[in-house]
Each structure stands twice: as structure tokens, then as C-alpha cells.
Amino acid sequence: MDKNANIVNLIVDGKEIKASEGANLLRVCLDNEIYVPNLCYLKEMEHPPASCRLCFVAIEGYPQPVTSCTEVVREGMVVMTDTPEVRRLQKSAFELLLSVRRISFCKTCIANKRCGLQKIARFLGVKLRVAHLNRIDVDREVDHTHPYLDYDPDKCVLCERCIFVCGNINKTPMLSLAHRGLNTSVTFFESAAILENSCKGCGACVEICPVGALTLKSHNKVTG
Amino acid sequence: MTPNDNRSSIEKEYASLREEAKLRLKRLRETGQPNIYIGMATCGRAAGAIETKEAFEESLFKRDIQARIIPVGCMGHCYAEPLVLIEQSGFPTICYHQVTPGKARILVQNFLEGGDPCLEYVLGAMQPNDMLPCVTDFPRFGMEKRVVMEHCGLIDPDDICQYIARGGYAALVKALKMQPEEIIAQIKTSGLRGRGGAGFPTWKKWTIAREANSDRKIVICNADEGDPGAYMDRTILESNPHQVLEGLAICALAVGAEQGIFYIRAEYPLAVEKINNAIKAAREKHLLGPNILGSGFSLEISLFQGSGAFVCGEETALIKSIQGERGMPQVRPPFPALKGVWEFPTVINNVKTLASIPPIIRKGANWYAKIGTEKSSGTAIFSVVGDVVHPGLVEIPMGTTLRELIYDVCGGIPGRKKFKAVQIGGPSGGCLSEQFLDWPIDFDSLSEAGAMMGSGGMVVMNDESCMVEVARYFLDFTQKESCGKCTFCRIGTKHLLDILEAITKGEGTERDLELLQILSEDVKAGSLCGLGKTAPNPVLTTLRFFREEYEAHVFEKRCPAVMCRSLIAYYIDLDKCARGCDACMGSCPVDAIFTTKDRKKSIDQSKCVKCGECVSACPPEYDAVRKVSPPDRIPPEIVPQMEG
Numbered sequence: 001m002d003k004n005a006n007i008v009n010l011i012v013d014g015k016e017i018k019a020s021e022g023a024n025l026l027r028v029c030l031d032n033e034i035y036v037p038n039l040c041y042l043k044e045m046e047h048p049p050a051s052c053r054l055c056f057v058a059i060e061g062y063p064q065p066v067t068s069c070t071e072v073v074r075e076g077m078v079v080m081t082d083t084p085e086v087r088r089l090q091k092s093a094f095e096l097l098l099s100v101r102r103i104s105f106c107k108t109c110i111a112n113k114r115c116g117l118q119k120i121a122r123f124l125g126v127k128l129r130v131a132h133l134n135r136i137d138v139d140r141e142v143d144h145t146h147p148y149l150d151y152d153p154d155k156c157v158l159c160e161r162c163i164f165v166c167g168n169i170n171k172t173p174m175l176s177l178a179h180r181g182l183n184t185s186v187t188f189f190e191s192a193a194i195l196e197n198s199c200k201g202c203g204a205c206v207e208i209c210p211v212g213a214l215t216l217k218s219h220n221k222v223t224g
Numbered sequence: 225m226t227p228n229d230n231r232s233s234i235e236k237e238y239a240s241l242r243e244e245a246k247l248r249l250k251r252l253r254e255t256g257q258p259n260i261y262i263g264m265a266t267c268g269r270a271a272g273a274i275e276t277k278e279a280f281e282e283s284l285f286k287r288d289i290q291a292r293i294i295p296v297g298c299m300g301h302c303y304a305e306p307l308v309l310i311e312q313s314g315f316p317t318i319c320y321h322q323v324t325p326g327k328a329r330i331l332v333q334n335f336l337e338g339g340d341p342c343l344e345y346v347l348g349a350m351q352p353n354d355m356l357p358c359v360t361d362f363p364r365f366g367m368e369k370r371v372v373m374e375h376c377g378l379i380d381p382d383d384i385c386q387y388i389a390r391g392g393y394a395a396l397v398k399a400l401k402m403q404p405e406e407i408i409a410q411i412k413t414s415g416l417r418g419r420g421g422a423g424f425p426t427w428k429k430w431t432i433a434r435e436a437n438s439d440r441k442i443v444i445c446n447a448d449e450g451d452p453g454a455y456m457d458r459t460i461l462e463s464n465p466h467q468v469l470e471g472l473a474i475c476a477l478a479v480g481a482e483q484g485i486f487y488i489r490a491e492y493p494l495a496v497e498k499i500n501n502a503i504k505a506a507r508e509k510h511l512l513g514p515n516i517l518g519s520g521f522s523l524e525i526s527l528f529q530g531s532g533a534f535v536c537g538e539e540t541a542l543i544k545s546i547q548g549e550r551g552m553p554q555v556r557p558p559f560p561a562l563k564g565v566w567e568f569p570t571v572i573n574n575v576k577t578l579a580s581i582p583p584i585i586r587k588g589a590n591w592y593a594k595i596g597t598e599k600s601s602g603t604a605i606f607s608v609v610g611d612v613v614h615p616g617l618v619e620i621p622m623g624t625t626l627r628e629l630i631y632d633v634c635g636g637i638p639g640r641k642k643f644k645a646v647q648i649g650g651p652s653g654g655c656l657s658e659q660f661l662d663w664p665i666d667f668d669s670l671s672e673a674g675a676m677m678g679s680g681g682m683v684v685m686n687d688e689s690c691m692v693e694v695a696r697y698f699l700d701f702t703q704k705e706s707c708g709k710c711t712f713c714r715i716g717t718k719h720l721l722d723i724l725e726a727i728t729k730g731e732g733t734e735r736d737l738e739l740l741q742i743l744s745e746d747v748k749a750g751s752l753c754g755l756g757k758t759a760p761n762p763v764l765t766t767l768r769f770f771r772e773e774y775e776a777h778v779f780e781k782r783c784p785a786v787m788c789r790s791l792i793a794y795y796i797d798l799d800k801c802a803r804g805c806d807a808c809m810g811s812c813p814v815d816a817i818f819t820t821k822d823r824k825k826s827i828d829q830s831k832c833v834k835c836g837e838c839v840s841a842c843p844p845e846y847d848a849v850r851k852v853s854p855p856d857r858i859p860p861e862i863v864p865q866m867e868g
Binding site for chain 2: 047054088093179
């Protein structure tokens with residue numbers, strides 16, 4: 001909590017919480033050990049992308065659930081993280097994310113057992129294989145163009161965390177989003193020569209990836 | 225200089241501009257030469273206006289007739305393009321429709337040379353007179369109320385004098401003498417709401433930016449029009465760019481901005497050209513640039529071409545695009561009016577909103593507020609397309625009913641077909657059924673009905689349109705145009721599209737209908753930006769108002785509109801088919817048509833690809849090709865019997 005800021009009182013799931021005025025609601029929930037599923041949020045972000053659409057909560061006075069990462073805490077706020085409407089949207093978004101993945105990949109995936117998706121599936125009680133949605137096959141190849149990294153677009157959930165951390169370290173991120181709609185993916189600007197000079201291979205992006213879509217080339221060599 | 229001196233000097237400068245413009249036009253008319261106005265906006269050109277202009281030029285030269293050809297914009301009467309107005313002494317100004325090069329040559333010969341106004345080609349006279357019926361006697365002209373499009377199609381967009389002579393830039397002059405707060409108060413009294421779709425009160429946006437504490441502010445004209453079938457903004461920019469420019473200047477004056485940007489999609493090259501010319505011309509007349517008309521107010525306007533992503537019409541994505549970043553919507557707040565382009569307070573207004581500003585300032589807020597309804601004042605511009613007799617751009621007062629618009633203004637449904645639905649608001653809007661025909665058109669009643677004012681696209685459909693296919697078409701569009709940022713829009717719309725595709729192929733199940741409803745509601749509630757939040761509207765409205773069509777596809781494998789290819793079959797009615805005629809045979813791309821024993825024709829269903837070519841090829845006096853759904857409804861007596 002910021003010592004200089006005013007303290008506000010709010011209630012989350014019946015629990016009274018004190019927080020700095022203007023703090024991010026998702027952050028406050030997580031800091032107080034109230035888990036709200038999320039994939040794209042990092043506490044360093046000033047403007048979270050709000051792209052994963054998982055961190056829905058119900059706030060008293062709001063007509064429908066809102067993403068908690070885009071809300072700031074206010075005095076007297078009453079928040080519920082477990083209403084049927086909230087869970088419906090969370091499950092719906094989560095199942096959509098799962099519907100474009102190949103679950104058989106899990107066994108060989110570097111993120112197996114520590115994957116963000118597995119964690120949320122356990123929390124929401126959702127099976128990784130979605131029965132009621134047809135699987136959408138986008139089927140793109142692993143991008144090997146980067147000198148130090150490999151990127152698997154079919155694993156990626158487009159949370160943009162990698163772009164954010166790279167931007168934090170290098171001022172201008174060396175990764176970016178490309179293409180539109182279902183074909184949206186992370187790209188390295190397709191020039192190995194430039195990357196070899198600019199990317200130091202620090203691996204921060206690999207570290208932050210919640211689903212193992214980015215891997216260091218050395219890792220891939222060792223495990224085959 | 226005291227403010228009063230300043231005011232009178234602005235007046236003086238403008239008065240001399242106005243005099244000059246009027247004099248120039250007067251001189252044009254005094255020569256006694258006929259003036260030929262040709263509608264040369266993109267729509268006119270597509271209909272052949274360039275060829276028509278060449279035919280006029282060639283014919284005038286050949287017959288040695290002195291006449292002036294003036295390219296003008298578009299009046300919005302698409303059904304009548306290419307449209308030509310002729311000013312000839314001794315006649316009222318006459319409007320001719322569908323002027324092909326051939327008609328152009330005849331007009332030069334018979335009218336300009338021979339003095340016969342060629343009544344057979346006349347649409348009407350532009351002013352009341354004793355000679356010809358006036359166009360305003362027709363509902364297509366008379367029921368319209370032209371505020372934004374008042375001068376469209378009547379003036380040369382490249383000639384600033386024509387706009388000034390008609391009172392152009394007088395509103396800017398008036399605004400220069402007002403306090404910014406007064407201007408905003410006027411806009412508030414007028415009740416103007418943003419014409420981009422959502423209908424946010426314009427004065428509120430301006431006030432937020434006005435009060436924002438920043439030494440630099442920016443105003444933007446949003447001309448990233450992308451809805452399929454909508455072209456209002458393009459036509460206005462191409463036909464009267466100065467009115468939009470004037471509106472943007474007044475907006476800048478009101479919020480305290482010294483920088484303006486036109487965001488126009490690169491697919492509108494002619495609009496880009498017209499705006500560039502307009503900016504240049506206005507600068508030359510000191511109506512733009514440093515110290516406008518000596519008032520001390522400076523404004524620089526530049527043009528930015530968008531690369532065609534539909535989502536860039538969304539304010540926050542548009543800002544990213546201008547900044548050179550990937551056009552993706554951002555979370556609001558912060559609202560652009562507080563933190564927009566490069567973090568400066570930015571007002572983004574639609575073309576039609578800005579074009580409404582000069583008439584409001586010039587004629588007064590109360591005048592404008594009286595047009596339309598209480599909560600939606602002013603006029604609405606729709607591009608009415610699809611199954612209507614007189615498609616095109618229509619400007620009507622808010623509160624006009626859909627029935628008046630479709631049946632009176634646009635002439636109803638052609639070919640004695642029945643009205644089925646009207647799609648309003650493009651991919652974000654919805655399909656309304658017959659029960660809504662008497663609803664007034666305004667922001668609130670359209671949202672209540674489940675559609676949306678949107679930017680003004682309106683597609684009228686007759687009973688031959690399949691509503692499942694319509695929903696599929698729009699989902700295909702939004703799915704492709706999704707920026708890919710948020711989960712619901714990126715993946716959810718794809719699932720919706722897949723389900724709709726399955727249903728149109730007759731592969732849908734009862735479970736699919738349920739899933740369609742649930743998923744649509746979730747995408748609507750869960751998406752990040754306006755594109756995703758409204759993308760399911762076509763599905764939700766068709767499910768609500770045309771559920772029986774979905775059920776026919778799913779349970780009976782039948783397409784009630786006989787449109788979905790997988791669910792229909794063509795056969796030839798042997799009673800109507802003419803012996804010996806083989807018009808259909810030649811048109812069939814897959815040789816599915818064969819000759820029967822009695823020298824009539826029949827279709828081999830195993831080969832037919834259901835392209836419908838034979839329907840067009842069959843001479844209308846026989847009209848023998850039939851379309852049925854489901855395919856097994858072909859009468860059993862039509863058993864193909866091969867020749868010999």
C-alpha cells in the first residue's frame with residue numbers, strides 16, 4: 001500500500017479491505033489473497049491491456065460484471081468475485097481460449113504443471129477439453145526466425161505480457177502483435193539481423209509467458 | 225486593437241471574400257453560355273460520369289457550342305446516376321438522370337443547339353416553373369430535409385468560391401466573434417448528438433476537451449467509414465469538403481485547439497484529393513492557417529490516411545493508428561477528450577457531426593433543435609441500399625418512420641416483392657422486421673428495437689433474403705475485421721460464424737441455436753470495445769425476430785427464402801419449358817442440363833452446382849426454372865428422362 005495515498009475501505013466477497021485510493025482493483029484483490037482469474041495483467045502495468053477478459057467481478061451499482069483490472073478502488077465499493085454472472089463470463093472467455101488449443105500438446109509443453117491455463121481451469125472447475133465448442137484449427141507453424149527464441153502461435157493467448165516486459169527493459173519492445181482476427185500473433189519484425197544486434201536474449205519474455213508459447217532456443221535443443 | 229476593431233476587421237475580410245466569390249459566379253452566368261453540371265463523385269464515376277463528361281466535351285467541340293462543364297459532387301440519387309444539371313437561359317435548371325454518353329450527345333444536339341429540352345430524359349426542374357414538373361414534387365426530393373447535404377451535388381467541391389457565395393464560412397466568421405463557451409452553449413441548445421453511431425452529445429465531448437488543462441489540443445475529423453453498404457461520409461467529403469472543414473475549424477475554436485487532423489481511409493482517394501484541395505484553397509483565402517481572417521486564431525489542418533482497418537473508426541484505435549501504432553482499441557478511461565493523440569486532449573467527431581456545425585451556428589441552435597425529435601434533434605443521413613426502387617443517400621428529419629423512409633422517400637420494394645427486413649447500422653446494427661416499420665428513426669428508438677443508428681447504413685431486404693445468411697454475412701465481416709486483441713471478439717465471433725455457416729448448410733442442430741444465443745450474449749457483455757460489444761447484434765436480432773427461419777434451417781433443412789445453396793434445388797417446369805429452346809443449356813457451367821425425350825430441358829441434380837445461371841438465361845416469356853427448398857421438394861413427376 002502506498003503510504004502517502006489516502007486509504008479507502010472496500011468490501012470484497014464480504015471481507016473488509018483497506019487499500020490506497022486509486023489502486024487497481026485486481027491488484028488489491030490479489031494482494032488480499034482473493035484470487036480473480038487473469039492472464040494479461042501485471043502489477044507494473046499502468047494501463048493493463050484488459051485483453052484476456054477473465055478478471056470479471058461484480059461491483060454493486062454496475063449493471064453487469066466488469067473487468068477488475070480496469071477499475072480503481074473507491075471508498076465504500078462493494079465487490080463480488082463469485083456471482084453466477086461473473087463465473088459465466090469467465091468460463092465463457094476461458095473456454096474460448098481453450099477452444100483454439102491442442103490439449104495433447106500439454107504433455108510435451110515446457111509450461112506443463114505451471115501453465116496459467118491449467119491453474120485457471122482448476123480454479124474454475126473447467127475441463128481443458130471443451131465439450132460444447134468445436135475446436136478451431138488455426139494451425140500455424142512455430143516461428144524460428146528469432147536468433148534466441150522460438151514462438152508457438154498456437155499456444156499463445158495474446159496476453160501481451162512479453163511485449164510489456166520487453167518494452168520495460170529495452171524502452172522499445174522488440175516484439176509486437178501482427179495480423180488480424182484469429183491469425184493475430186506475436187512477431188519479431190521478421191529480421192534476424194536486426195534482432196541479433198538489438199535483442200540481448202535476456203529471456204524476460206520467456207519468463208513472463210504464462211503458457212509456454214515463447215521458449216529459449218537452448219531449451220528446445222536440450223529437450224529436443 | 226480592441227476586440228471591437230478585431231471583430232469588424234474579421235467582418236471586413238470576410239465581406240470582401242464573399243464579394244469576390246459572388247462576382248466570380250456572376251461573371252460565369254453573365255456570359256450567356258449554358259452551364260452543364262455533372263455529378264462526378266465516386267458513385268457518379270462508377271456509373272460512367274467520366275465517359276459522359278467526355279461525350280459532352282467532344283460533342284460541344286464538334287458542334288462548336290460554347291458551354292461550361294462544371295464537375296460537381298453527388299446529390300445522393302444513386303438510382304439516377306450519372307446525374308446532369310443543365311442551366312440554359314430561357315429554361316429552368318433541368319436535372320437529367322442516367323445520362324449515358326449517347327444521351328449526352330443528344331442533349332447537346334437537341335437541347336443546347338436545337339432548344340428542345342428532351343423531356344424523355346428529364347427527372348425534373350430544380351426550381352418551380354411553368355414548363356416542367358419540379359423535382360421537389362417527388363417525395364424522393366420533397367420529403368428530404370437537407371441540412372448537411374444542402375449544397376452536395378450543386379457546387380464544385382474544388383471551387384471554394386461556390387461555397388462562399390452560398391454563405392459558406394459565414395458560420396466560422398460568426399464563431400470567431402463568439403466566446404468559446406458561447407459556441408459550446410449553442411451546440412448544447414441545438415441538441416446535436418454524434419453522428420458516428422453512439423449518439424454521444426457533441427457539446428459534452430467539446431466541454432471536456434475545452435476544460436482539459438493542456439497547452440496543446442487536437443481536433444480530428446473521423447472519416448474512417450467502413451460499414452458495408454455505407455458511403456455517406458465519402459459523399460459529403462467529395463461533394464462539399466469545405467462544410468466539413470468549416471465545422472472542424474469551429475470545433476477547434478470552441479475547444480481551443482490549433483491543430484486539426486482529417487483521418488480518411490486510403491480507400492477513398494477522391495475524398496483525400498478533395499480535402500487536400502479544400503485545405504489548400506482555404507489557406508489561400510486565410511480561412512485556415514495562422515491568424516485566420518486577422519482574428520488571432522490559428523489552425524493548421526493535416527490529413528492522415530488510414531490503412532483500411534475497420535476497427536480504426538473506433539476512437540482509441542484511431543488514436544493509436546495516428547501515432548503510428550497498431551490500430552487496437554484501448555480501455556477507456558482515459559477518454560480521448562482528456563488524453564488522446566500523443567496524450568493531448570483530443571476531440572474526435574464524425575464527418576456528419578462536423579458538417580452539421582456550420583448550419584447550426586449560422587441559422588441558430590433553436591432552428592436546428594426544432595428539426596427532428598426532442599431527444600434526437602436534426603437530420604439523419606442514411607445510405608439506403610438493397611431492395612428499394614430509389615436507393616441512395618437520403619437526409620431526413622429524425623423521427624421519420626421507417627415506413628415513410630422506405631416506401632415514400634425511397635419508392636418501396638421493386639418488383640411487387642414483399643418487404644421482409646431492414647438492416648440498420650451495419651455490422652454493429654440489427655435486422656428489424658415488419659413490426660418496426662412504424663417506429664420513428666432516432667437514436668433511442670432504434671437502440672430500443674435492438675438495432676443501432678450506427679453511422680447510417682441501411683439495407684432493405686425483400687422476402688428473397690435469408691436472414692440466417694444475412695447474419696452470417698455480417699459475422700464474417702466482423703470476424704475478419706476483429707483486431708485480435710480480446711478473447712471474446714477474436715475467438716467468440718469465429719465460433720458464431722462457424723455455427724451460422726453450419727446452419728446455412730443444413731448442418732445445424734437444436735443445440736447450435738442455444739449456443740448461438742448464449743455465446744452472442746457473452747460476446748456482447750464481455751468484449752473490450754464497441755466492435756466486439758455490437759458484433760453479435762445481427763445474430764441476436766435475427767434470432768429474435770426471425771427465429772422461425774433458423775428453426776426451418778435446423779429442423780426441416782429448409783431455407784424459407786430459398787437462398788442457402790446447400791438447402792435448395794433447381795428444376796425445370798416442363799409445362800412451361802419451350803420445346804427446342806436451349807438458352808439454359810448454354811449458360812450452365814457444369815453441363816448439368818440435358819434434353820428430355822420431348823425436346824425439353826431438365827437438370828441433372830447430381831451435377832448441378834446451384835449457381836442460378838439458368839434462371840437468368842431462361843427467357844422471361846417461359847420463366848420455366850424453379851427453385852425449391854428443401855431439395856427433395858422437386859415434384860416427383862419431374863423425373864429426368866434422357867433423350868433417346
